[in-house]
Amino acid sequence: xxxxxxxxxxxxxxxxxxxxxxxxxxxxxxxxxxxxxxx
Numbered sequence: 663x664x665x666x667x668x669x670x671x672x673x674x675x676x677x678x679x680x681x682x683x684x685x686x687x688x689x690x691x692x693x694x695x696x697x698x699x700x701x
Contacts, residue, residue, distance in 0.1 A: 668692065 668687055675683050687693055 669696075672696075 668685060672685060675681075
């Protein structure tokens with residue numbers, strides 16, 4: 663559930679035009695999935 667919450671928060675921030683936000687996570691799987699998808 664934590665993975666889903668972070669993704670939703672990132673999407674919501676983007677929809678609100680907040681582009682300069684740093685999100686932190688201790689989930690290596692999650693951060694790699696996001697990094698891979700953005701490349």
